[in-house]
Amino acid sequence: MPPKRKPQNQGEESPRAKRRSRRNQDAAAKAGVSASSKAVATRTDQPLASGGKSRDGQAEDLAKETSSFTSYPVSKVYRLIEPGPVLLVTTGSFADGTHNIMTIGFHMVMQHESPPLIGISLGPWDASFAVLKKRRECVLAVPSVEMAATVVDVGNCSSDDGVDKWTKFGLKALPANKVDAPLVGGPDVIANIECVVEDTKMVGKYSMWVLKAVKAWQNPQKMETGRMFHHRGDGTFVVDGEVLNLQDRMVKWKEYQD
Ligand SMILES: Cc1cc2nc3c(=O)[nH]c(=O)nc-3n(C[C@H](O)[C@H](O)[C@H](O)COP(=O)(O)O)c2cc1C
Numbered sequence: 001m002p003p004k005r006k007p008q009n010q011g012e013e014s015p016r017a018k019r020r021s022r023r024n025q026d027a028a029a030k031a032g033v034s035a036s037s038k039a040v041a042t043r044t045d046q047p048l049a050s051g052g053k054s055r056d057g058q059a060e061d062l063a064k065e066t067s068s069f070t071s072y073p074v075s076k077v078y079r080l081i082e083p084g085p086v087l088l089v090t091t092g093s094f095a096d097g098t099h100n101i102m103t104i105g106f107h108m109v110m111q112h113e114s115p116p117l118i119g120i121s122l123g124p125w126d127a128s129f130a131v132l133k134k135r136r137e138c139v140l141a142v143p144s145v146e147m148a149a150t151v152v153d154v155g156n157c158s159s160d161d162g163v164d165k166w167t168k169f170g171l172k173a174l175p176a177n178k179v180d181a182p183l184v185g186g187p188d189v190i191a192n193i194e195c196v197v198e199d200t201k202m203v204g205k206y207s208m209w210v211l212k213a214v215k216a217w218q219n220p221q222k223m224e225t226g227r228m229f230h231h232r233g234d235g236t237f238v239v240d241g242e243v244l245n246l247q248d249r250m251v252k253w254k255e256y257q258d
Helices: 015-030 055-066 127-135 145-154 251-256
Strands: 087-091 100-104 107-111 117-121 137-143 189-199 208-218 229-231 237-239
Touching: 087 127, 100 127, 100 145, 117 189, 127 137, 137 145, 145 229, 145 237
Parallel strands: none
Antiparallel strands: 087 100, 087 137, 107 117, 117 208, 137 189, 189 208, 229 237
């Protein structure tokens, strides 16, 4: 998992934050409450009291409802929304034997098609970073839960330590079609996506690479039944469970259904 980054502008209020705070104060003034009255000043979109209830009464009601939540550290929000599934990333060249493999949990789909784009966070603390920078291509493999322990072990050692992870973890590299980096083989791999680097503008600041998928492979034995697993950010994982089919409600997005 990526190491913690130094927080920026700690203790300073950015111009944007100042503007937001001023807007909140103005809104609070309009609502007839002090800007320090947290419940209302920060929730200016709440409807005004109805049924003759005073503003104080309304604030009390809101406070009661709010107490069903307790504060959560912002430094850990990634644990709430860290997407999955955990992926393997291969880089280097299968042909000359310089291929490497690592684990990532931070990634996102950025565009459906024309072209399909995927963002991954892969940082300079990984040996794979320099290789991706040089060769501008990689493969994203989707492992199923049967591989979870291996995938975690792969993400806890580096080729910089002289480890050949393919041999050490009994992983099978297979030649890809459009890139030099290999696919990950084996019955427990759900899919492989061959990618080329599309955009590096956010790499310096966020280690965020925008990749273009150029070829994809599925394992038909696993596509329906294979369960992916998702990192909760603290070494615990959630495994795919029940499938909820709400396709008939996705009235605006029919084009994304087969
Ligand atoms: C569950 C898990 C998730 C990880 N997620 C990421 C990630 O999103 N981005 C990243 O750069 N490293 C991530 N890592 C760490 C890399 O896999 C790790 O640094 C690895 O040793 C890099 O291998 P390399 O140095 O051979 O390239 C993760 C590790 C684990 C175990």
